Amino acid sequence: MMATRKEVDATSGTETTGHEWDGIKELNTPLPRWWLWVFYATVVWSIGYWVLYPAWPTLTGYTQGVLNQSQRDDVAKAVLAMKSQREEQGRLLATATLAQIEADPNLFQFAREAGKSAFGDNCATCHGSGGQGFKGYPNLNDDVWLWGGKLEDIKRTITVGVRSTQTDTRLSLMPAFGRDKLLEPAQINDMVEYVVSLSGGKADAQAVARVTTLYAEQCASCHGVGGKGLREFGAPNLTDKEWLYGGTREEINAQIVVGRAGVMPTWGSRLDPITIDALAVYVHSLGGGE
Amino acid sequence: MDAPIVATVKAAAAETQALAADGVQRVDARATNSAATRSDYVARVPIYPKLVHGRWRLLKWIGMALMLALYYGLPWIRWDRGPNAPDQAVLVDLARERFYFFWIEIWPQEVYYITGLLILASLGLFLVTSLFGRVWCGYACPQTVWTDLYIMVERLIEGDRNERIRLDKSPWTLDKFGKKSAKHLVWLLIAAATGGAWIFYFHDAPSLAASLFTGTADGTAYLFLGILTFTTYSLAGHMREQVCTYMCPWPRIQAALIDSETLMVTYRSDRGEPRGPHKKGQPWEGRGHCIDCNQCVAACPMGIDIRDGEQLECINCALCIDACNAVMKRVSLPAGLISYDTPQNIERRKKGERAHFTLVRPRVVLYAAVLLAVAALMLFGLSTRATIDLNVLRDRNPTYVELSDGSVRNAYTVKVMNRAATTRDLHLAIEGPRGFSTKIIGVVDAKLPAEITVEPDRMRTLRILLTVPGANLATASMPVTFKVSDGSETRTNATVFLSDGGAR
Structure with a gap:
């Protein structure tokens, strides 16, 4: 039960809550008036908000509000506007x-x-x-x-x-010369020397001489006689300083053995023109x- | 709500009864806003400042007129900058990101000039405060100027102190309703004009004024007009001295800027005490010159008693000086019982020494010296400000690109600024490692050096590729210098060329 009689603190002249803890009473200081009015204003505001905007969940959906506002529609409209703007350029x-x-x-x-x-x-x-x-x-x-x-x-x-x-x-395939046993391991080792020599590296001249014919038979059809590559086949230039799968002897060897080829997806069906x-x-x- | 008004009204009734001296009424005005009297748990006690006449009141009228003229008039001053720039002397162009102040034009990346202006303003305030106390608060602060203006309107419509107290006490009649509505209407009009003038600082004033009245102005213009109307109306009309007492940090800061030699509005207690009513014919010997008429309290817009001494609530508006001087004249005593004085002088007089002012003090000299130094720095900066500028950002992703022939390439985003009001061809050149070559992306077959056409008052962004042959790579980081020139001015920007550093 709330205390029915108001008790006023003698020192501050402020009403107390009527409760007592170990002889100490709590003052019932009123809320600052500006705060109270702002609070009431927000209550009034919220009522207006309920009426105008979507607010309460119902069993099957939610209250729509008289403005019929929907952020989903707003976004759709904005996307459409942006698209038409893009269309022009x-x-x-x-x-x-x-x-x-x-x-x-x-x-x-x-x-x-x-x-x-x-x-x-x-x-x-x-x-x-x-x-x-x-x-x-x-x-x-x-x-x-x-x-x-x-x-x-x-x-x-x-x-x-x-x-x-x-x-x-775009399609090209480098055969897996080693894995598919198209070339002997020794031939592959010599071919690595040949490839190194193409890009101006120091290579074993004897090994290069051993596979010169083999290169012309097996590799030149795509990479070109001089090793400059062929864009029609997507065949890389072997004479430059750039190596997609690495330029060390081990890396070149590995590439000849397994003939790695990466995949890039088609974007024509996913992105607009x-x-x-x-x-x-x-x-x-x-x-x-x- | 009513209780404080009733208290003031009772005081007003008592005013007619007592005499402080022959021909001088004793006002029962109370210092309701002094730290000792006011309470945080009681609603604001209304203050009814009484009109005074005198030197300081006149100075405040003139100051108010100048300040208001400055505020309302500044956006309308034209300043010819040529065909490609706005012709408004003071303009914060948010849309085009420029700040114009007469001959000064500031770009966003030069915001340090505004910082400099603010430092200059603060130092000026420090200097003036250490010399003459709170003259800013008393004469120049917008809160003071607009409150003074609002009190003037209040006085013109409702009458002076006593009439206003009586009006507030009286029951609601048609006359009271008319006066109150007229006052609030004029207040709101002033507030709207204040908000209206504010937005002129951000747009071309004449065209905005036209669109404002035809209802075609931008929504933000009306929004800020509304906000400024609300703040002016509530701060100057309703909150008044509470802004200075509770909200403003300046009264707290200024305590650190003043000392015992600072000129402040001072009640000369050495002359005034002991105070008390004076009967006609009584001798003045053996008593103070203060007749305790409370006219200084009645005049005070802050609701304090200057005789309590230096206090945080006092804005040094000097209206109590005028009030007291008028009384002193009536009782045939010399003026200046309340005047601009220093606490030190009161001590000196009590000890029988000669009172004097020491304007040149270490802190004054220090503030003045720093002020001059910053002003000189700003002046130097503004007078040597180039009309061209250059910014270079090196691509960091990737840091460098190795090319098929073993050469290495770096990319730079170069921003060339033309701050002049005309289109110019600026000469862009580069110095870099031996054998370098360049390419400007987006410009067919373009390489440096090149003539870059930049529109007036604009910046042009270019992406420039710098390639160095592998054989010439000496270290991982090699110096590169971009240089832009218009023939007379040259600006350079030093950056680096990065690679793995290995010559190949």
């Missing part, structure tokens, strides 16, 4: 040549920004956030392109993928574009 992007894109700073900026964000979402997992690549995953900043570094080439590679499920995918156009411009602008 995207159309330009689809038909423009590289020179035209670079000549229009706004279009170039749009493509780079859109490409950068799409790259982070889709490509960075394998190629790295800066496109720097990893062992087995090509570096997109350098000037080495297995399938071509022109804007059109890049766009096509992104669209169809490499060794992907797409029927017209504007995004792919933008991605191509972005990758091209990383520095290696031709």
